[in-house]
Amino acid sequence: MPEREITYREAVREAMVGAMRENDEVFLMGEDVGVYGGAFGVSRGMIEEFGEERVVDTPISEAGYVGLCTGAALMGMRPIAEIQFSDFMTHCMDQLVNQAAKIRYMFGGEGRVPMVVRTPGGAGTGAAAQHSQSLEAWFVHTPGLKVVMPSTPYDAKGLLLSAIDDPNTVIFYEHKLLYNKKGTVPEEPYRVPLGEANVSRIGDDVTIVTAGLMHHYVLEAAEALADAGVEAEVVDLRTLSPMDDAAVRRSIEKTGKLVVVEEDVKTAGWGAEVVSRIVEGESFYSLDRAPARVAGADVPIPYNRDLEAHVRPTPEKVVEAVRNLVDARKGVYA
Amino acid sequence: MPEREITYREAVREAMVGAMRENDEVFLMGEDVGVYGGAFGVSRGMIEEFGEERVVDTPISEAGYVGLCTGAALMGMRPIAEIQFSDFMTHCMDQLVNQAAKIRYMFGGEGRVPMVVRTPGGAGTGAAAQHSQSLEAWFVHTPGLKVVMPSTPYDAKGLLLSAIDDPNTVIFYEHKLLYNKKGTVPEEPYRVPLGEANVSRIGDDVTIVTAGLMHHYVLEAAEALADAGVEAEVVDLRTLSPMDDAAVRRSIEKTGKLVVVEEDVKTAGWGAEVVSRIVEGESFYSLDRAPARVAGADVPIPYNRDLEAHVRPTPEKVVEAVRNLVDARKGVYA
Amino acid sequence: MQNDGKRVELLRQMLLSRHFDEKVNDLYAEGKVHGTAHFYVGQESVAVGAIAALKEGDVITSTHRGHGHAIAFGLDVDRMAAELLGQATGYCHGKGGSMHIADVGAGMLGANGIVGGSMGIACGAAWAFKRRGQDNAAICFFGEGATNEGIFHETLNMAAIWKLPVVFLCENNQYGMSMSVKKATAIENISDRASAYGMPGVTVAGSTLDEVYNATREALERARAGEGPTLMEAITYRYLGHSKSDANLYRTREEIATWRKQDPIQRFATVLEGEGVLERDEWRKLDEETRLRIEEAFEKASREPDPQPESALEDVYA
Amino acid sequence: MQNDGKRVELLRQMLLSRHFDEKVNDLYAEGKVHGTAHFYVGQESVAVGAIAALKEGDVITSTHRGHGHAIAFGLDVDRMAAELLGQATGYCHGKGGSMHIADVGAGMLGANGIVGGSMGIACGAAWAFKRRGQDNAAICFFGEGATNEGIFHETLNMAAIWKLPVVFLCENNQYGMSMSVKKATAIENISDRASAYGMPGVTVAGSTLDEVYNATREALERARAGEGPTLMEAITYRYLGHSKSDANLYRTREEIATWRKQDPIQRFATVLEGEGVLERDEWRKLDEETRLRIEEAFEKASREPDPQPESALEDVYA
C-alpha cells in the first residue's frame, strides 16, 4: 500500500479532528476558526462536523478566550485555543504566564491546566514586523509551559495529539511556510512524545541543532555541505521545552562541533539556551570549535522581500556558518 | 565635604524629580504613583511638587496607559510609566513589543518612542509566583527596546537620567530588595551611559558576570572566595540590552573562567545570551573551564520562605559554583 | 430566604472571616507572617451573602482579597492558616500563600494575585457547565478597580454572547488601592457597564447580607435558566489598608468611621435579633467562639510541619 | 459645511481612495505585491468625511485597513504606492508595507497591524495636546471588531476620566474578518458602549459623507472645548474580502449587492449634483482623472529604487 502524503496543515487538522472524535471534552476556540476555517485554513471543514459549540468563533479578544480556555481546562476540559498569528500572543501573556503556567504550582500541585495553544509563527510571507515574529523563547523561559515546534506533517500530527493528551499547557508553534509542505502521515492516530528530539540526518563532522521551518533549511544546507565533503548530523528538537539537550550532547560527543539554527532573533533566543546547556556541561570539553548560532538578525521583520531575506536565516547562511566553523579556528560565524 | 548617602529608592526618585524640573515634557504615570507614592514609595512626595497632571494616578489598565505613554512619546513627550510589579508587564506586552519597540523600524526610521518603563522585579519578598518574577529576558529578546538593571543607588540615578534622555523605549528594572540599599550619590545630575558594564571588582581567577540585586550577592560571594584564595573579577552589566559583552570578553581573556549569576529562571534567561556571546567568539579559546550559570531554578517562585530561598540564587550558591569551576574540571555547576 | 439555622451559620461565617483577617493583620504587625495579604474586613456580607445562594457543584473565583470568599465557600480555616504560615499542610502546601488559596476539587478555583486574573477562569468554568449540560453556575468576584482592566471587558462580552452561567460580582469598596472609583471611572455605577454587553446590571447595598443574597439568587437563576450572565455590583468598603503596607493617605478617618457605622456583621446580627432568630448574648458568644476558632487554627498551624525544601522543585508540571 | 471647492475635493479623495485599493487588489491578483493588504472599498465616506472636519495640527491613527485614512489625510499616493511595492522612496522606506504606512510629522500616526493597536497611541497624542495646551484633537479609527479588545475598554475609560481631546471613530463594517458583529456582541449599537465610560455615543450612516462630517465636527468641538471624548459609530460595509485571501463564505452575495447599492461615492456625487456643485460628466471626469493618478503612482513607484539590503539592519534604534 502506498504511503499517504498530506500537508502539514492537514496533519494538524487531522490531529484535532481525531482528538475531537475521541473525546467530547476537546474543543477548538479562536478567531475565524469556524466557517472561515482559520486565517491559514487549518480548521477548514471542522465546524461542519463538530458544530459551533466545539469549533468556536470568538470575538477579537485573545486574552479573554485564552483565559476562558484556561478555566475550562482547570475544570478538566481539553481546550485548543488558536491565536491567529503568534505575534498576538502578546495579548494573552498574562493568561498564559501568570495563570495557565503557574496554577498548578501555586496551588501546590492541586490542579492542572491541560490546554493547547496553537499559533503560527515565523517570517517569510512579507507580512512585516507585527505578523512575522518568532517569540517562542519567551515561553521556553516560562516554567510550567511546554513548547512544541514540529517541522514535518508526521511530527505535527503526532506531537499535537500528545499535546492534547498532556496534562499541562502546551504552546504549539506552527509555521506559515510549512502549511503546504507535504509528508507521509499515517491515517490512524499515533503519538510523538513531547520532549524527544529527532536525529534526522546522521553525520560525523558537525552537529546542527534546529526546529520548525529551519529544519528544512538545515537539511538543504546539509546536502550542500555533503557535496563539499562535510557530513552534518541534524538534530530537530521538535520540542523546545522540555528541551532534549541529551540528544544534542550525544551528537556533540561524536562531532565536536555545534551550530544552532533558529529563526527567532539571535539575542536571548532559545538557541542561546542550547549553546549554554552544551557548554556548561561536560560537552564543553568535547567541543573542538567555538559553537555558532545562525539566527534572525536583531531587528523587527521588514516588509520588502529582499530586506526580509536579508535578516532571516537561509540555507546559504547555514552553509557559510558551518564552513567557517569547520575550515578554520577563527572563522566563527558572528 | 562628606559624601552624601541616599537609598536606591531615593536615587530613582531624584532622577525623576531632576528630569521633571529640567523638562516639562517629562511626566510619571502609573498605578498609585500619586498620594500613595507608588507601591514601593518610590514617587513619594512627587505629586506635591508636580501636581496630578505630571504625576498621574491611573486606573488599573496597564496596557492602556503604556499605550498612552507610547503615543505621547511619539509626539515628543518623555513619559515615564511605572508598572507596579514587573509581573504585570504581561499586560502591556503588545504595547511594548508590537508598538513601542517597532514603531521606529516599521516607519522606516521616521518616528521615535522615547519612553521609560520603570518596574520592580525580583523575588525574596514572600510575595509568591505572581509578584516575584524576573522577566527581563523577554525584553532583551525584543529588538527596539533597551533594558537597564542598575544595582547601586549611583547607577540607578545615572542610568535613569540616561534612559529618560534616550530617544528609544527603555525598560528600567528596579529591585524590591534594593530600594532600601544606601550608597553614595552626587546631588547634581549626572549620566551613566546605557550599554556600558562596570567592572566592580578586579581579580585574576574567574569572571563573574551579573546585574541588579545579584551583583550584591556576587560581591558577597567574591569576599568569601577571596578568603579561600580565589580572586574573582566582577562585571556588573548594568544594561542588559544593548549588552556590553566586550567588557566580559576582556575579563575572560585574563581569567579564562566564566560564571554568570542571574536571578531569572535559568532556561532561556539572559545569562544564556552572555554565555553564548562568549563561547561563540574567540573567547571560547580563552576559556580553560566550561562556563557556568547560577540562576533561578526553573520553577515559579514559591511562597514559603525556605522554599523561596531554595529556588533563588544565593551568595552560597555562587561560591559553590565558582569553587566547583576552579577546583576541578568535572565539578561544573549543574 | 434561608431557614434560621442557615442564617445563624451565615453570621458565623462572617465572624469567622472577620476574626481570621484581624488575626492575620496582627500576625503581620508582629512580623510572624511574611509576604503580603489583603484584608476583607468590612466586606464580609458580600462573600457570605452571595455564596449562600450557590448550590452543590457551583464554583467561585476569587481575588487577592480572597480570605473571606474562601471561608464563605466553606474552606477549612485550619488549612488556610497553615497556608499563610507556609506549612506543608496548607491548601497549597506552602507554595501559594494568601493570594493563591484554592480548593479546585471543591469548586473554589483560586484567589488570584492578578487584578482581573480570574475572570477568564470563571468564564471557563461556566463554559464547562454549559457544554456538559450541568445545571451549575460560577460566581466571579472582583473589585471595582478590576473593571478597568481589559480582561473585564473581553470576558463580560464573551459571557454575554454565549450566555454563560456566570455572575460577575463586583465588590465596589470605593478604592483600588489608593485610587478612588470616582477618579478611576466617569460613571455613576459600575453596574452601568452591563449595558455595554447586553446583560443586566444591578447595584445592591453590599453591607446588607440579604440584599446581596437575593440579588445573587436572582442572577444565578437567570444563569441556570440559560439566560446568561449578570453584572452585580455590591457597594461596600474595606476598613483596613489595601494591604499590610498602606498609610491610608488617600482617604479620611471620618470616611472610614462613617462606613464602620454600617458594619455588615452588626447589621445582620441586628436583623437576626429582630427576627427573633438570635439573642444579643448568643451572638456575643458566637463572636467569641469564632475568635477562638481562629486562634486555635493559627495555633495549630504553627505546629504543622514545614514543607521539604526540595518540594520547591515539584509540581511545576503534572 | 464645506464650500463647493472643498466638497469636490472630498469626492476626489474618495475616488482616489477607491482607485488606489482597486489597483492594489489587482496587483495582488497578479502577484505583483507581496504580503497582505486590506481594502477600504465601500467605506471611503467615513475617512474622508471625518478627516474633513480636522484642522491644522490635528492627528489621526489608523488600522490594518488604512489606505483610505492615509489618502483622506492627504498622504502622497506616490509614496504610498512606493511603500506597497517595497521601495526605498515609500513612506517607510520599504520596511513597513501596507499595514504600517505613517507620516508622523504630518500627524498621520500610523496604520497598525494589531487590532486595537493604535488606540493607546491616539490617547497619547491627545494627552500631549492637552498637556501642551494645544487646541488640537485626535481621531482614532478602528473597526467594530476592535471594540472587543481589552485595549478599547482601557483607553476609552482613560480618555473619559481625563477628558482627552480624542474622537473614537468605530467603522462598523459589520464584520471583523468573518465574525459578524451580531455574533460578536450582544448589543444593538457599538455606540451604546459609550455609556460604560460616561461619554456620549453616536451612530451615523457611514455611507453618507455629510452625516459623518457633521457628527465628527461636533465631537471635535466637544473635544477641543475640554469636554472629552466621544464614541462615534459609522455604519458601513466593505465590499471586498477581509484581505487578499478571503473566500467570503460568511456572507451572501445578496448582502454585498444590497450595500453596493448605497455606495458612498455615488451617493455623495448625487448630492453634489443636486446641489449644483458638480455635473454628472464632471464627476465621470474626476473618476477617470483619479484612476489615472493612481495608475501613474504605481507606474512611477515601480521605477523607484529598491532599498539597500543592509538598510534592513538600520532604524531599530534612534
Ligand SMILES: Cc1ncc(C[n+]2csc(CCOP(=O)(O)OP(=O)(O)O)c2C)c(N)n1
Ligand atoms: C494586573 C495587576 N495590576 C495591578 C496590581 C496591583 N494591585 C493589587 S490589588 C490592586 C487594587 C485592586 O483594586 P480592586 O479591584 O478595587 O480590589 P480591592 O483591592 O479594592 O479589593 C492593585 C492595583 C495587580 N495585582 N495586578
Ligand SMILES: Cc1ncc(C[n+]2csc(CCOP(=O)(O)OP(=O)(O)O)c2C)c(N)n1
Ligand atoms: C490583536 C489582533 N488580533 C487579530 C488580528 C487579525 N485580524 C486582523 S484584522 C481582523 C478583523 C478586524 O475587524 P475590525 O476591527 O472590525 O476591522 P475591519 O477589518 O472590519 O476593518 C483580525 C481578526 C490582528 N491583526 N490583531
Ligand SMILES: [Mg+2]
Ligand atoms: Mg476596590
Ligand SMILES: [Mg+2]
Ligand atoms: Mg469590521
